[in-house]
Amino acid sequence: MTIIGARLLSHFGVNERAGSICSLAIFMLKRLKSRAPIAAVAFLIFCAKAAPAPETKSDLLQFLDGSAMHGRLKELEGTKGLSWEHPEAKGLIELTAAHIDYIRFAQAGSVSATPGCHFRFANGDDLYGTLTSLNQDQVGLATWFGGEVKIPRAALQSITFLSKAYKVLYEGPTDDSGWEIGRTSPAYWTYRDGAFIGTGPGALGRDVQLSGSSSIEFDLAWTTAFELLVNIYSESYEHLDYGSHSYFIELTPEQIGLQRVHAGANPSNLGNAAMPSLKDKSKIRVTIFANKEEGTVAVLVDGVLVKRWKDSNGFGGAGHGILFYVMRPGMAIKLSNILVSAWDSKFEPVGSAGVRTNNDAVSFINHDRAGGKIETLQDGKVGLVFGGRHLNVPLERITQIDFAATNAAAAAHGPGEVRAWFPGGGSLSFKLEKWDDTHIAGQSEVFGPLAFQPRSIRELEFNLDRPKETPGRVERDELEGLDE
Amino acid sequence: MNWRGWMNKFLARSGLLWLALCLFIPQGWAQLQIIGNGQTTIKMATVPALKTAAGNASFGTKDALVFRNGDLLYGQLLGIDAEHGIRWSHADSTQPIEFKSDNVVAIDFPAQPVPSFPADSPCRVRFNNEELLDGNLISADAQTLTLDTWQAGKLKLQRSSLQSITLISQAPAVFAGPTGKEGWTSGKSAVAAAADSGEWIYRNGAFYAAKAASIARDLKLPDVAEIQFDLAWKGSLYVAIALYTDSLQPVNLVSKENEPDFGGFYSLQINGTFLDLKPITKHDPLRSLGQLIIPSLGEKPRAHLDLRVNKPKGTIAFFINDALVIEWKDPQGFIGQGTGMRFVHQGMGAAKLSGLRITQWDGQMPVPSAETNIMTQDVAWLRNGSHSAGVIEGIQNGKLIIQGALGKSEVSLAEIRQIDFTAPKSPAIASGNVRATLTQGASLTFQLEKWTPEGVVVSSPNFGQATFKPAAFTKLQFGLSPAERKQGAVKSDLE
Incomplete structure (x- = not known):
């Protein structure tokens, strides 16, 4: 089904503007590795039971088997386990962490930082910080949590250099404030536990203050299938508006399509691309790069570029908002980890190279990419060896460095190791030693001793190497309600 | 069989x-x-609502505890009583967890094998409030009907609470x-x-x-x-x-x-x-x-x-x-x-x-009740397509005794497909705080007094106090509103 013909002509006013949520400057591809597809279970259960959201914001403890409970983490110590406060339990619940998928914290705050780089690690972690040095063995970086450290170069997979104009426009959802939900009866969008659930043909939108080039990213999970329309640079937030200037991106399990919408004219179909295989998947991360200066829209799935379209008529987005629209009834989807950011057109993100090679690679701001050997960082220039020639390239000309593959990628996570996901982006795995109301202590193989404030972690993932997707569990939710 | x-x-x-x-x-x-x-x-252009709730509420091998806010925990129900609330065993918890029952909406149980239970007159009883119970029809008099069940033994059902009994063919x-x-x-x-x-x-x-x-x-x-x-x-x-x-x-x-x-x-x-x-x-x-x-x-x-x-x-x-x-x-x-x-x-x-x-079907189409025009009397529908109407005086020794216009007669239960009692003599009963779905799809609403691994003590105006085997249930639903209680099993069909 295409979006053509779904034209709706009603108009609504502009709504409240979204504020910039996070002070930690971050950049795209926050979660290239799709975590825990079984997280979809919670929302599917929710769909089936139409359970009301918890009255107050509370943490969420999700088990590997798909079960979950709200409450509050009181204490967690090493491998001993954790104490959980549940509103309906008569006392604290003492649990081992053996079957916990993750804990999502409702009161996570933001972290102030102005990183220049996004570091991706071979073990799946990613962090925002500043590159301070680089040689054949080590990389120096400054992080918001640990000052300047030197880490083995082999631990790094890539470094993306962030635009100076980079700005987070929206990160969430943490609630439904600022969002417009289409006036259907019943309402087809519901907020719960950091996600919006869409169950039928209806719109969900908000003003995110888009103006120049931008990234729009989100996790998309589904039950049986999905047909989702993403309207970027939209001027309306609670209905599809074919009377303005914007782009429609249609996502289905088979393909991704792009349309340009012009006021007073029929939408222009800019073409389709095949959706990467979704076999055995129930969740993907979708990233959209809109480059206003170059008139392009690119779509990445799980960090890998699917297609970059160029609009021969120049960039056609005039609105400031984003809008999601479920195209068909009976298709429950979940949107979470939405991140909208603005950047300088020259610094369009590259995305993952997909398959790593034995050579380093450098991506330039003119979209060229070259393979060779990266040697040093000195005086703001990167020393490269390409085809036997030594070059010193100013950092301003480089958008991304991909390091040659190493064995570090295959390293398994140790027992008791968790991965923290930070507000505003980034994740770090470490051995958790203690968590209480005031501080978190841990040990990282890469960074050494760690200390955080509890509010600096949005989500804590456990059992990193255990399988988290069991079809039976998903089926339980798809079929929940068929049994009496 | x-x-x-x-x-x-x-x-x-x-x-x-x-x-x-x-x-x-x-x-x-x-x-x-x-x-x-x-x-x-x-x-017929319209079809009455389905009144049987079949199936099993739990998908896995564990019990499932469902809260009003959507929380879900797998584990095992250890017990329910007024003092401790709901006692729950979770695989990752070293101690049983005690939950208040106020915001628990349901407990699902995995299906248990149904034990062998020989029966001469297997039947499904439908109460006035549309609840269902399966058993072996033993006897009846003017006030009560005795049903033997594998879940709770012999139960004395109030006849005034009965809507119908369907006798199950043993073909x-x-x-x-x-x-x-x-x-x-x-x-x-x-x-x-x-x-x-x-x-x-x-x-x-x-x-x-x-x-x-x-x-x-x-x-x-x-x-x-x-x-x-x-x-x-x-x-x-x-x-x-x-x-x-x-x-x-x-x-x-x-x-x-x-x-x-x-x-x-x-x-x-x-x-x-x-x-x-x-x-x-x-x-x-x-x-x-x-x-x-x-x-x-x-x-x-x-x-x-x-x-x-x-x-x-x-x-x-x-x-x-x-x-x-x-x-x-x-x-x-x-x-x-x-x-x-x-x-x-x-x-x-x-x-x-x-x-x-x-x-194998005998080729006999049932006689629609609308054609009988005898809804003011008890009716025994026979497998041969005929019926007998009057006042059912009792059931004894595998025979139904009915006083009809032409006098008293006895009909073997084996010949009967269904017994419809006259229009309900009592209103649908607000009978309890818990609605239960039984292993074979029947459903009951009752007051849950105590759950232990040995037995589940319940009480109901339909059958008094009884002790059920825990394996009888696939689902318990809590926190029924007054309206839900009145609706009885009808509500569960709508869910």
Whole structure:
């Protein structure tokens, strides 16, 4: 089904503007590795039971088997386990962490930082910080949590250099404030536990203050299938508006399509691309790069570029908002980890190279990419060896460095190791030693001793190497309600 | 025959044959008119609500505790009482967890094997509040009826609380199931995209499909057969059921001439509230024996379906929730050339098929109650199609004693299909704080006094205090509102 013909002509006013949520400057591809597809279970259960959201914001403890409970983490110590406060339990619940998928914290705050780089690690972690040095063995970086450290170069997979104009426009959802939900009866969008659930043909939108080039990213999970329309640079937030200037991106399990919408004219179909295989998947991360200066829209799935379209008529987005629209009834989807950011057109993100090679690679701001050997960082220039020639390239000309593959990628996570996901982006795995109301202590193989404030972690993932997707569990939710 | 055998016949009646009728029929059929050709008799336009709740609430091997806010915990129920609330064992917790029951909405239990329970007069009792209970009918007098159950032993039911009793035929079944996927053949939808194709999965006595899928089996359908099954669905119900087919693979009706050879069969198509029966042969044009709209299929997401096929007469009668909907007659004679069935999920919504039961049918169509005009008296409906009306004085030694206009008579319970009691003498009863679904699909509302691994103590105006075996239950629902209590089992059907 295409979006053509779904034209709706009603108009609504502009709504409240979204504020910039996070002070930690971050950049795209926050979660290239799709975590825990079984997280979809919670929302599917929710769909089936139409359970009301918890009255107050509370943490969420999700088990590997798909079960979950709200409450509050009181204490967690090493491998001993954790104490959980549940509103309906008569006392604290003492649990081992053996079957916990993750804990999502409702009161996570933001972290102030102005990183220049996004570091991706071979073990799946990613962090925002500043590159301070680089040689054949080590990389120096400054992080918001640990000052300047030197880490083995082999631990790094890539470094993306962030635009100076980079700005987070929206990160969430943490609630439904600022969002417009289409006036259907019943309402087809519901907020719960950091996600919006869409169950039928209806719109969900908000003003995110888009103006120049931008990234729009989100996790998309589904039950049986999905047909989702993403309207970027939209001027309306609670209905599809074919009377303005914007782009429609249609996502289905088979393909991704792009349309340009012009006021007073029929939408222009800019073409389709095949959706990467979704076999055995129930969740993907979708990233959209809109480059206003170059008139392009690119779509990445799980960090890998699917297609970059160029609009021969120049960039056609005039609105400031984003809008999601479920195209068909009976298709429950979940949107979470939405991140909208603005950047300088020259610094369009590259995305993952997909398959790593034995050579380093450098991506330039003119979209060229070259393979060779990266040697040093000195005086703001990167020393490269390409085809036997030594070059010193100013950092301003480089958008991304991909390091040659190493064995570090295959390293398994140790027992008791968790991965923290930070507000505003980034994740770090470490051995958790203690968590209480005031501080978190841990040990990282890469960074050494760690200390955080509890509010600096949005989500804590456990059992990193255990399988988290069991079809039976998903089926339980798809079929929940068929049994009496 | 033991208890399980006859109960499976009656309850688990889910014979689902979803034909790979690959005609995708879009939504919007509400405008269709009923098409009655000369050979089709439409006996009834509306269908009463399904009143049986079948199936098992729990999918895994663990109990599931569900809270009002959507929280869900797997584990094991250790006990319920006033002092401790709900005591729960969780695999990751070293100590039992005690929960207040205020915001617990349900506990699901995995299905337990039903023990052997010999019965001379197996039956299903329906109370005035639409609740159901299965057992062996022992005796009755003017005030009470004694029912022996495997779950709670002998119960004395108040006759004033009874609406009807259905006696279950002990005739052997040609097929009763499903009990697994063994013997069944999965097929791929001929029209669904690969990403939208799936398979029926088996779990706890039922097949489930959430994507386009086909499953088929040679069920050795008799020439004169009764085919019963239960369907439940989420979203839309789009299924096709092949009857008397010799092919275990779905057939794309749009291009059937190009399909591998297959013998004639009938395709029963249910698309939302739209119903159609098509005789299908490889080379003849498609034709319909009659289409109709079944509004009740849009009202509740479950139904009990019953097909009564008379091959020599070329007729197929279709019942939904025990009410005759239509009787089709093929003017060209019966074209079904096989003895198998195929159930094809058409890719929309999720569906559950259970309780498939196939029996030899005696060819007798039931007499609709509307034709009897005797609703002011107790009525015993006999298996031969006749009935006896009057005042039921009692049941003793396997015989029903009824005082009719022509005097007192005795009828063997074996000859009786159903007993309807006169209009309810008591209103639907607000009978408790917990609604329970029993292992075989029956349901009760009662006051839960105590749950221990040894027994579940409950009380109900319908049967007083009783102690049930914990294995009797597949689901407990808590926190019923006053309105929900009054509605009794009807509410559970709507969920």
